[in-house]
Amino acid sequence: xxxxxxxxxxxxxxxxxxxxAPSLLAGNDKNYNYLALGDSVAYGLDVRLLTNTPPxxxxxxxxxPEVVSAFEHLLTSSKEVNASCPxxxxxxxxxxxxxxxxxxxxxxxxxxxxxxxxxxxxxxxGSQLNFAISQLSTNTHxxxxxxxxxxxxxxxxxxxxxxxxxxxQAGLPGILQTFxxxxxxxxxxxxxxxxxxxxxxLVKYYSPEIDLNPVAQAINGVMDTVGSQFKVRFAxxxxxxxxxxxxxxxxxxxxxxxIHLTPTTCDIHPSPAGRDLLAAAVxxxxxxxxx
Numbered sequence: 001x002x003x004x005x006x007x008x009x010x011x012x013x014x015x016x017x018x019x020x021a022p023s024l025l026a027g028n029d030k031n032y033n034y035l036a037l038g039d040s041v042a043y044g045l046d047v048r049l050l051t052n053t054p055p056x057x058x059x060x061x062x063x064x065p066e067v068v069s070a071f072e073h074l075l076t077s078s079k080e081v082n083a084s085c086p087x088x089x090x091x092x093x094x095x096x097x098x099x100x101x102x103x104x105x106x107x108x109x110x111x112x113x114x115x116x117x118x119x120x121x122x123x124x125x126g127s128q129l130n131f132a133i134s135q136l137s138t139n140t141h142x143x144x145x146x147x148x149x150x151x152x153x154x155x156x157x158x159x160x161x162x163x164x165x166x167x168x169q170a171g172l173p174g175i176l177q178t179f180x181x182x183x184x185x186x187x188x189x190x191x192x193x194x195x196x197x198x199x200x201x202l203v204k205y206y207s208p209e210i211d212l213n214p215v216a217q218a219i220n221g222v223m224d225t226v227g228s229q230f231k232v233r234f235a236x237x238x239x240x241x242x243x244x245x246x247x248x249x250x251x252x253x254x255x256x257x258x259i260h261l262t263p264t265t266c267d268i269h270p271s272p273a274g275r276d277l278l279a280a281a282v283x284x285x286x287x288x289x290x291x
Contacts, residue, residue, distance in 0.1 A: 002187075003233045005035075010012045018232070020028050020266060023262060024044035027189070031079065031140065031141070032078075032079040032080055032081050032139070032142070033041070033079060033141045033142050033143050033144065033145045034065070034068070034069055034080035034081070034143075034145075034146075034147045035070065035078065035080070035081055035132065035135055035142050035144070036063070036065030036068075036080055036081070036082040036083065036084060036145075036146050037067075037083055037084060037087070037093075037128060037132055037134070037145065037146065037148075037149070038084040038146070038147055038149055038150060038203070039084060039085065039086060039087065039088040039089075039103075039151060039152055040084070040085075040086035040087065040088075040149055040150070040152075041063065041064070041084075041150060041203075041205075041270065041278070042063045042064065042065055042084035042122070042146070042148050042203070042268060043061055043063050043067065043082070043084040043085065043086050044061040044063030044064070044081065044275065045061060045063075045086045045269050046060075046061060046259055046269065047259070047261075047267050047269065048259065048261070050111070050118070051213040052080045055117070055118055056118065057119070058118065058119045058120055058121050058191070059121075061121075062272075062275070062276050063082060063084065063275065064086070064203075064270075064276075064278040064279040064282060065080055065146060065277055066080070066082065067275060067279035067282065068080070068146070068279045069284050071279065071283060072144075074114070080226070081121075081122050081135070082120075082122060082151050083120065083121070083122045083124065083128055083131055083132065084120070084121070084148075085103040085104075085114060085115050085128060086101035086102060086103060087099055087101040087102030087104075087105075087107060087113075087116045087152060088101075088103040088115055088128060088149065088152060088179070089101060089103075089149075089150075089152045089153050090149050090150055090153055090179050090180055090182035090183055090186070091153070091158065091178070092104055092127070093128045093129055093182070093186060094126065094127055094129050094149040094185060094186065095148055096126065096127050096129060098151065099156065101152040101155055101156055101159075102114050103115050104116075108155075108159055111273045127184055127220065129176055129189055130231065132145075132189075132190060132194070133167070133181070133193055133194045134188055135188070136194035136195075136196040137192060137194045137195065138191075142196070142198060142288075143198040143199060143290065144198060144201070144289075145190065145196065145198065145199070145200045146202075146203055146235070146282060147186070147199045147200070147203065148200055148202070148203035148237075149186070149224070150179050150183070150205065150219045150222070151205050151216075151219065153175050153178070153179050153219070154155050154172075154175060154215050154219055155190065157171050157172065157175050158215075165211065168215065168269075170216065172218060176218055176219070176221075177204075179219065179222055180222045180225065180226050183222065183223065183226045184229075187200075187226065187227065187229075187230040187232070188230075190230075191230050191231075198290075199233065199286065199289045199290065200230065200231070200232045200233065200234065201233045201234070201235050201282055201285050201286070202223050202227045202232050202233070202234050202235070203235045203237055203278065203281070203282060204220040204223055204234060204235060204236050204237045204238045204239075205219055205220060205237060205238060206237045206238050206240070206241035206242075206252065206257070206278075207238065207242075207252070208252060208253075208258060208266070208268035209253065210249075210250050211266075213250075216238055217238065220238055229252065232287060233285040233289065235278070235281040235282040235284070235285040236281055236285075237277075237278045237281050237282075239280065239281075240277050240280065241257055241274070241277065243254075244257060244277055245285070247259065252266075252274065253266035256271060256274075257270060257271055257273055257274035257277065258271055258274060258275050259269060259271050267269070
């Protein structure tokens, strides 16, 4: 079902791109009803573009929220604002002084902070959570929020461990505990402080490598445990990638779901096919939700 829907969404998105002006895919002021939150996966980061001179504009990147928005626009004239920031951790999502993986501070290879160098799809000061609260508190048109956060918490651990999986395994419980606390704080703020009662979707992470399957499953497990307390829906990106990679030995790179850097190696970010599969997972999660 997911793969079939991904193909359907791809066709719908192509039609939308032809028939809709780009400005219709992002809300202006309060004229939008879909708020996308998260990190580089939601942003649509393609690291190959970062070597361009001059650097690319944010509009050069397309994440799954833009695909979802284009598909939803065909149904309900949906418009979206994407506030995601590459490198955002669950901590920096709340407080920009907390450690991150390149959103507000230098990236893993020493690249300048993404928010102040390349820029975001949506400009705002302060933390992503504060922006979300301000929008949800004042824009009564918002009826859908997607959130994908937590992968950079694990990536920081992997970096600190120099990819030593024994070290990662030892440090993971502490990372998961902090992530759970942060996620609970984020969802409490959305539901209680901002008084948002609409559709809220947590987008579960896929695993970019077979060896990282347990890490992705652990992050997603925290999402399940915490999210179930806040009446959220789950977009199961992990299972979607696993199913689509099944005929390729479970390797999402070989399955074409990740951005190829060489014919045989991939970055961790989704390719257009992977992006559309995540959008399909979001659409499946919305079955039965008010539009």
